[in-house]
Amino acid sequence: MNGDNILLIGIDNTKVNLKQIYSTNKTSELMDLYGTESIFIEPFNILKNQFEAEEIYIMNLDSWDDLKEDEEIFSQYDFTYIVPLDLRLTDSYDDIFESRRYYYSQLLVWMTERTNSTVIMTGIHARYYNTLTEYLNHEKDEVSTIKNMISNLRKNNLIYVANNLADYNNANVVLSGMLLNDISEYPDYDFIGQAVFDIDYCDVDFDLVFFKNNFLRTTTVENLKNFDEITFIKSVTVDRIIKYIRRHWPEMNDFIGTAFSDYKMIKITERTKEYLKTLMDWIIYDFNIISVTSVQNPDSTVGIHINLEVWPKFTTEKYTMEMII
Numbered sequence: 001m002n003g004d005n006i007l008l009i010g011i012d013n014t015k016v017n018l019k020q021i022y023s024t025n026k027t028s029e030l031m032d033l034y035g036t037e038s039i040f041i042e043p044f045n046i047l048k049n050q051f052e053a054e055e056i057y058i059m060n061l062d063s064w065d066d067l068k069e070d071e072e073i074f075s076q077y078d079f080t081y082i083v084p085l086d087l088r089l090t091d092s093y094d095d096i097f098e099s100r101r102y103y104y105s106q107l108l109v110w111m112t113e114r115t116n117s118t119v120i121m122t123g124i125h126a127r128y129y130n131t132l133t134e135y136l137n138h139e140k141d142e143v144s145t146i147k148n149m150i151s152n153l154r155k156n157n158l159i160y161v162a163n164n165l166a167d168y169n170n171a172n173v174v175l176s177g178m179l180l181n182d183i184s185e186y187p188d189y190d191f192i193g194q195a196v197f198d199i200d201y202c203d204v205d206f207d208l209v210f211f212k213n214n215f216l217r218t219t220t221v222e223n224l225k226n227f228d229e230i231t232f233i234k235s236v237t238v239d240r241i242i243k244y245i246r247r248h249w250p251e252m253n254d255f256i257g258t259a260f261s262d263y264k265m266i267k268i269t270e271r272t273k274e275y276l277k278t279l280m281d282w283i284i285y286d287f288n289i290i291s292v293t294s295v296q297n298p299d300s301t302v303g304i305h306i307n308l309e310v311w312p313k314f315t316t317e318k319y320t321m322e323m324i325i
Helices: 027-034 041-050 064-069 071-077 104-111 132-149 171-178 236-247 262-279
Strands: 006-010 021-023 056-060 081-084 092-095 100-103 118-122 158-161 210-212 220-222 284-296 302-312 319-324
Touching: 006 041, 006 171, 027 041, 027 056, 041 056, 041 171, 064 104, 071 104, 081 104, 081 171, 100 104, 100 132, 104 118, 104 132, 104 158, 118 171, 118 236, 132 158, 158 171, 236 302, 236 319, 262 284, 262 302
Parallel strands: 006 056, 006 081, 081 118, 118 158
Antiparallel strands: 021 056, 092 100, 210 220, 284 302, 302 319
16 A cells, blocks of 8 residues: 545434544445445445555535535545545536636635646446447547636646446546555456446547446456646546655654755755665656755745656656645
C-alpha cells in the first residue's frame, strides 16, 4: 500500500453522523451505526475485503447541497480518493445569489483545488442501455458538459469511469480500490468479472476510463486518464506519482521561522535529495533540484521555494514542480 485512503460520500437513509467523517475497520460497526441496508455497506466490503483497503472514511449527507458547507473538511484531510455514491457527473443545483447553474462534480473539483485528492465519479450503469452507441453517446455528453465547467480548475483532480462492470453497481468504488496498488505498477486485478459491452479504444475519443473484456486475460481497466489537458499529467499512473511525491514530502518545520542562509539552503537541499533518492528505481527514474530560494510573502513572512524536476515512471517526459515550505 502507498498510505492511501478513500472517502465514500453518499446520502444514506439513516440521518446518522451527518456531515461528519467516520472511520472503522469493521463491517459490524458500520452496520450498527448506519443499519444493514446502508448504501455504505457494499462499497465498504468491496474495498475492505477485495482490495484490502486500510483506511476507509465515510461521510453521510442529508443532501448533496451539504457539500457547499464542507470545504474545510476536504482541505484538512487531503483524502487520496474521494468516491461519491450515486452522484452523476451532471447532477446540478441553482445558485440563487448568482442566478446560474452549477454541478456538484464541479463543486467537488473546486473544493479539492488545494489538495492532492482525486475525485472518482461514475454514471448510470451500462446494463440499462440497449446498445454501446447509445451508452457512449450519453457518456460523451456528460463529459463534455463538465469539461467546459472545470476549465479553470485542476482538471487532473477528476476521473470519470464507465459504470460497465457486470457484477458491481459502482465502478468508481472498484477503480478506487484498484488504485490502491503499488503506484510503481499499472493497476491490474483478476477478480472483477466481466464488463458490459465490448468497449475498445477506437470507440472512445473522450475522457472516459472503461473496463475491457479480454480473450486471453482477465478484464482490465483502460484509458486511465483524468480530465487534464497536459498529456503526461493526464495519465492517472503519472499523476498519482506526482501527488504521492507532494503528499509525502518530508517535514521541514525546523527550517521555518529562522533566517535564510547558505547553510539553511544546503540543509534543505540535502533533505530534499535524501527523500527523492528513496523514490529512485521505484516511482521516478531521476531528479534534479533546480533551486532553493527565499521569497517574501504578502504577509511579510518568508517562504522557502524548492524548484525541482522529476522523471516519473510511465512517461519519458520530465515534470517541473515547486514545493513551498
